[in-house]
Every structure is written in C-alpha cells, then in structure tokens.
Amino acid sequence: MAEKNIKYSFMNHWKTLPYKEIPNFRDFYYEDKTNYAYYQSWEQILNYTLGCGFEGIEIWPMAAPYIETFGSLKDFKDYVNSKGLGISGSFCGMGPGHIKENIPACVESVKKTVDLVAAVGGRHLNICPGVNYGEGGGPLTEDGIRNTIDCLNEMGRYAEDHGVLMGIHNEFFCIMNKDNHKRIIEATDPKYVHYCLDTAQVSIIGEDLCTFYDDYHDRIVTFHLKDTASPKMPDEVRYAASNPEIQDDGWRWFWEPGLGVLDFPGLFKLMKKHGFKGWATVETDGSPDLLASMAHSSYYIHTVLDKIYR
C-alpha cells in the first residue's frame, strides 16, 4: 500500500479527564449504571481515538490536568505514544498582542506553549491571532495590525528555533478578521509564521474555502478539518459584543466533516494538486458526543476523502 500523505489527529476537546486508567471499571460502572464511566479516563479516550482510525491527538495548552494525572509531560507523551498515537501539536491564543505594551507578556506566554509542544513531541502550534473582537475592542487599528504582525513574527521565530511550526489559526469572532486577515498573513515572515487552515472558521469569516487554500497553500502547513452550515456570516454576527462563540440558544457553528455544507471533496482535490503532506486535525467543537463525532468523521474520511487524496 502506498504511503499516506495525510496523518489524521483528533482535537482533544474532552474536558479534564480525572483518571489515567480505571482498573476497577466494572465496579465504577455499577455505581450508577450510566455511560458516565465510559468518559473518565485517558486510556478510554486514547483507545477510542485509535479505534476510530486516528493516528494522533492535538492538545490544549492547559497542561495542569495532564501533569496532574501523569506526573510530567514526558510521562503523558510516553503514555500517548504507548497507545500507538502521536501528538500533532497544540492550540493556543496569542492574547492581546495587538497592543504594543502587551507583546512581551504575550510572547512569554506563547513560548511556554511552544515548550509544551516540543516536550510532548508535537510539530504544530496553532495560534488564534488575538483576543475576541467583542472583548478586544475591534476593529484593529493600523497600529494594532502592525503590533499583531510583530508579535506573531517574534513568537514564530521562537517556535521555529524549537522545531515547532507556528500557524495562524483564525477564528470568525477574532479581532483579526475579514478586513485584515489576508493582509496580516502576507505581512508576516513566511519563514516563521505559517498557517493552520480551520476550514469552518475561515468559511464563516467569509472566504471561499477552496479559493483560500489555492491562494495560500504555500503557507498552510496543517488543517483543522470541521464543517459548518453557516458560511459567510455578516459582520454584526461575527463582531457581536455578546461574544458569539457560544450561542445562547445552543446553535452550532461547527459540524463533523460531511454534516455541513463545505466542499471537502473540492478541498482534497486541491490538497492532491499541491501535494500536501502532514497532520490534519479533525475538530468537532460543540459536539454533544465526541466519541460519536470521532466515529462519524472517520467514516467520512475513509469512505469519501481517502478516495480523493490520502
């Protein structure tokens, strides 16, 4: 069988998992006889991930729960690896680096996440390039744009020096948004600042997914693959002061690949055209059942996308 070009990881949206393993699983189950017991240990989650055909996980920077359960990041890495999985990297936020005096603190914070990624053997740090639009007093001013570029360049240089690819991961509610998204990508140093294409976020911002990838494929080093049924949302939604990320009525911005309206087959044809090789993370924020999301996504990848490019 030909070697695969794409390695799939699953974004670790599981909240804190209190146990490493549950040797007394049957007794624990009988305490309340619900499915609660099935979602409480790292062993279970990693087994589900491998069982659904993924090759790795992407983590969040809140390292404390991992350390708490495993003792150290190395122990955590070793345990994940022992399950036959890798750690593709981590996601984090840049913080309010659009304000000049905040840049040193933002850089120091991100350096810690770079160190975390390196410690767990990850390759990617996918970074939200700022605070939320509503929280941060958007839109970005000219100074704010310049500061954001400077901040990203400095962070990216540190990441590159430590073997980590830092990629901008824009979000539809971020202070860096449609009016300056491409300008900031183009103004950052391509040696240090790469791009993680979150398929749903970029589509909600208003970009055409396939056109965006075709235009910026040389900067795009990894993906967050997720679907949406709400592309091209208007400014008043993306910039809402009420913080649109989590909707009051439970409306979901994000769906498992294949359950929304995005043109994933078209994207994969372009990935084949440009010869993409590397990690792609399936991300299913907002799902009520991450295990079902994992299985559904895996089914779609293996029955639809693999036939186009794998």
Place this chain on the structure above:
Amino acid sequence: MKTAFSLETVNTRYQEPNRNRVESKYYWEELFQLVGAGGFHAVELPYDPGFMGARCCFPFSKVVMDVKFGGVEGFKKVLADAKIDKIAGIFASPRAAGSVEQYVEGFKRSVKGMLGLAGELGCDYVTVSASPEYCTMGALLDKKAELLDALAAALGELADEAGDIKLCVRNEFWGILRGAGMHDFMAKVDKRVGYCVDLAHIKIAGEDPAEFIRKAGDRVGVVILTDTCFEDKDEVWKGPAPAFPRTGATQVFKDLGQGSVDLCAVFAALKEVGFDGWATVDNRQTRQVSRGILRARYALNAVEG
C-alpha cells in the same frame, strides 16, 4: 431554616456525556426552571471570575452576568421568571501561592471581590475555603501555624467589610482544616465569622456531622447538604485530585439522600443549636442534574416530614 440549591452541582470542568450543553444560556434558563420546580426558590453560585471569561454562559462572575444576562438585574430577572427569588450566597476556593504573605493577600483580594458581588446580588452569605488542597501547598505546609494565624487575622478584617453578609469558612476533607481541626482554627477567628458545615467533607474526614454541628454551636453560619459513601482508607486526601481517588475510581460525592450521611441526625443537631440560616443542597459530581434535584427534594421531604 431555609433551603437553597447550589449551582456547583453543574459540572463545568470535567468530561462527561453531553458536557457541551452547559456552555450555552438555554441550558441555564431551563435549569433554573427545574430548580424552581423542584421546590428550591434560592440558589448558591460558585464564584469563578477567571474561568472561561464570557465565552461560556457559566453565571459565576460579574462579567458573564453583564455579557450574557444584561447585568446583575437581568440575571436576577431570569431567576425570578423561574420562581427563584433569592441568591442565598456565593462561594470560592483559593489556590495555593508561593508564600504566606502572597497567599493571604490573594485570599483577601478574592474575598473582597466576592463580598462586592454578593452585595450586588443581595446574598446573605459568602463562604470561602481557608485551606487549599493539601498536595498543592508545597512550602506553605512548613509554615502551617503562621499561615493559619495570618488567615484568622485576615478573616477578622474581612468580617468588618462583610457588614450584613455572613462570612463563613468551609471545611474540605483535602485541606489542613479538615474535620475536627476546624474547631481549633475557628477558636482564633473573629466570632462574626461562621462555620460553613459541609456534611460529606466532615464525614470523609472521619467526623460525625451531627456531633460537629453541636461543637460548632451558634457559630454554624451555613450548612452545605452533601452526601457520600466514600471512606478515605488510603489517605487520598493528601494526593492530587482527591475528589477522584487514584486508589480506585468512585463517585466521592453522591446526590443528597444517596449516601450514608444521617440527615435526620444532622437536622436534629441543627435544631438543638438553634440554626435558622441557609441549608444549601450541593449535588456535586451528580450524574444527572435534574434527577439529582428531585432526589434531593425527596430526601428533604423524608427528613422534614
């Protein structure tokens, strides 16, 4: 005695099936209706201003009330629409810091913030843990006596600021004020500061809750109605994440009435000491919030007749 229901019952930090729902406002609006329907017309709020900001709708801070509910009055109106006419109190647990001075300063800052919000919300009480988890204390453990003296003094100062709000000290089984150790500490603390008597924590620490209440006497400020079957035979209280024992997975805190705390004895003791404050149900670690509300109501009906 008045009964309230603690929103700490809702798990926000740990994984569980359908965990995502609690991030949206609709979940809380319906929850308040269920709490009211369960016969609870007052709630207690955890105080956690640093957790998730206003990205999620956890109503545990002023910023969330402002962004998601249109301010404190808007939040109170949502509660009132669900027949909840009182926010009985708020509580918080401190995190360990490097030195005694840093810890006590952080403690005072946090409690002052709580008192400010409690005043706006019209709360009757503020409860705070005086001790962080044992395993997180590090060098603070070597200065335990100094720390407790400084905390006792700080609580006296804070009682001046509390005014009509009853300031109470919580007793977790994983802290240095666990079980009967609380009485020695409270003897040093300004008498305006009360005990927050958490039944399950007392029992896990090896004490009888009813006897504990009798010893606390007229200083019982708040009672937290929690339940448990857990026996800490392996001293998990000293280790990390003691609510999730490494020695074997178990549900440490049960829904009220599902554990082995003798509620009849507790209520008799409360009557003996003349307690007329808030008794707040906290089904932390519940597997199903709505079921837990009804279980608690069933347990209270059985005790109160």
